[in-house]
Amino acid sequence: MGGESTTREATVMMKFKANTRRDLPRIAEKLRFDADQVTDMLAVSAVLPFRVNDYVIENLIDPKSVPNDPIFQLTFPQRGMLEEKDFLHMRDLVAKGASETEIKLSADKIRGQLNPHPAGQMQLNVPLLDGEVVDGMQHKYQETVLFFPSQGQTCHAYCSYCFRWAQFVGDADLKFASREASKLVDYVRDNPQVSSVLITGGDPMVMKTAVLRRYIEPLLRANLPSLHSIRIGTKALAYWPYRFTEGEDADDFLRLIGEVKAAGKHFALMAHSSHSRELEPEVARKAVDRVLNAGAVIRCQAPLIRKVNDNANVWAQLWRQQVQLGMVPYYMFVERDTGAKAYFEVPLARAYKVFTEAYSQVAGLCRTVRGPSMSALPGKVLVDGITEVAGEKVFVLKFLQGRDPKWANRIFFAKYDPKATWMSDLQPAFGEERFFFEAAVDEALAESARKG
Numbered sequence: 001m002g003g004e005s006t007t008r009e010a011t012v013m014m015k016f017k018a019n020t021r022r023d024l025p026r027i028a029e030k031l032r033f034d035a036d037q038v039t040d041m042l043a044v045s046a047v048l049p050f051r052v053n054d055y056v057i058e059n060l061i062d063p064k065s066v067p068n069d070p071i072f073q074l075t076f077p078q079r080g081m082l083e084e085k086d087f088l089h090m091r092d093l094v095a096k097g098a099s100e101t102e103i104k105l106s107a108d109k110i111r112g113q114l115n116p117h118p119a120g121q122m123q124l125n126v127p128l129l130d131g132e133v134v135d136g137m138q139h140k141y142q143e144t145v146l147f148f149p150s151q152g153q154t155c156h157a158y159c160s161y162c163f164r165w166a167q168f169v170g171d172a173d174l175k176f177a178s179r180e181a182s183k184l185v186d187y188v189r190d191n192p193q194v195s196s197v198l199i200t201g202g203d204p205m206v207m208k209t210a211v212l213r214r215y216i217e218p219l220l221r222a223n224l225p226s227l228h229s230i231r232i233g234t235k236a237l238a239y240w241p242y243r244f245t246e247g248e249d250a251d252d253f254l255r256l257i258g259e260v261k262a263a264g265k266h267f268a269l270m271a272h273s274s275h276s277r278e279l280e281p282e283v284a285r286k287a288v289d290r291v292l293n294a295g296a297v298i299r300c301q302a303p304l305i306r307k308v309n310d311n312a313n314v315w316a317q318l319w320r321q322q323v324q325l326g327m328v329p330y331y332m333f334v335e336r337d338t339g340a341k342a343y344f345e346v347p348l349a350r351a352y353k354v355f356t357e358a359y360s361q362v363a364g365l366c367r368t369v370r371g372p373s374m375s376a377l378p379g380k381v382l383v384d385g386i387t388e389v390a391g392e393k394v395f396v397l398k399f400l401q402g403r404d405p406k407w408a409n410r411i412f413f414a415k416y417d418p419k420a421t422w423m424s425d426l427q428p429a430f431g432e433e434r435f436f437f438e439a440a441v442d443e444a445l446a447e448s449a450r451k452g
């Protein structure tokens with residue numbers, strides 16, 4: 001964290017080096033953790049994907065604060081991420097030197113019990129083109145389609161809480177992927193209500209610019225007046241900022257931004273931005289600067305994660321830093337109901353408090369941020385208040401995005417529950433049987449089940 005690494009990175013470009021499970025013993029020396037901790041991490045990382053690169057280790061993690069360091073918590077496997085009995089079972093296998101085959105068999109079994117595709121992703125958000133399912137896309141909210149290029153299904157490092165882990169562990173059945181940019185163009189043309197294409201992954205910025213071009217250029221050439229914006233969801237500004245600063249490929253990406261602009265479209269990087277630490281290295285600031293100068297907007301979003309950014313001052317500092325560098329605070333998310341959620345989850349009541357305390361200490365320029373928001377089955381739902389109505393303590397909830405566009409900006413109420421961490425924990429307030437949207441969601445699920 002000292003000046004030394006900054007000087008080094010300013011003069012010599014780091015080579016990208018990803019570390020995985022088998023590198024843990026070597027990383028242990030660098031980050032000063034002991035043999036017991038290594039065994040724990042080997043046990044957890046057999047089940048949940050682990051990948052961290054040298055830039056993250058050397059520039060974002062402070063060895064003196066391990067294991068409490070926020071970026072260490074963000075990227076390294078931790079014992080509490082598995083249920084205790086699963087953890088003990090895996091640890092036992094690792095400690096007694098079980099074969100990789102045996103370890104993998106147990107890991108697969110545990111993984112099968114986790115929830116790889118929450119919020120009806122698989123059943124409900126599948127787009128159709130001429131009656132055929134289009135692979136590698138999701139279309140949930142009227143205005144925006146998500147596109148998952150098949151070469152972008154990995155990241156420069158993995159966040160240990162990520163719900164996309166199902167795509168990283170090499171299970172082909174669970175993979176969304178598409179090589180077919182032309183299908184994307186056809187779909188956008190057929191659906192003029194779509195004004196925004198959001199390219200996501202994994203992290204699409206793991207792809208070379210030439211590959212990104214294969215997806216983006218057809219959208220520009222197709223002359224689609226209803227398409228207003230192209231966005232890329234990425235954590236590369238944090239995990240590998242050299243992607244934007246070094247070499248011909250970086251320069252070509254900046255040119256691509258210019259071409260999107262020249263075609264009259266808005267270009268946005270949707271930056272996954274978890275902690276102000278990520279924006280401190282000189283190279284990260286340079287990356288932000290170059291992307292902005294090329295004509296893109298950078299909007300910032302991240303989930304609220306226990307042990308990573310579960311603190312109002314951390315968020316306030318993060319938003320200030322983003323605005324100072326010319327980025328736009330966009331969403332604070334609530335962690336989803338999958339993977340290692342139990343380890344990272346923060347009750348909705350606490351999320352609301354953290355958001356409010358952070359929001360109240362920043363200038364209006366930072367208050368473009370919205371949250372805390374759950375990406376749940378019916379839509380993006382904001383926890384907008386905790387109050388009392390007719391003698392009952394309630395959460396005030398609001399749709400930012402709805403599966404039905406008419407739900408947007410509509411408020412509704414749930415019984416206050418200090419322990420609730422997700423939509424599915426909530427009950428309607430005022431003795432009502434169901435939330436207003438539940439019948440419609442059930443109907444959609446039944447419909448998709450009928451179609452098989």
Ligand SMILES: *Cc1c(COP(=O)(O)O)cnc(C)c1O
Pocket residue numbers: 138140141144145146198375380401
């Ligand atoms: C969040 C999200 C989007 C993008 O929503 P915006 O509010 O436009 O940023 C699109 N599709 C899905 C499924 C999402 O969860």
Ligand code: SF4
Pocket residue numbers: 154155157158159160162163164201202203234235272
């Ligand atoms: S960078 Fe994004 S997709 Fe990759 S692990 Fe983190 S949250 Fe998941």
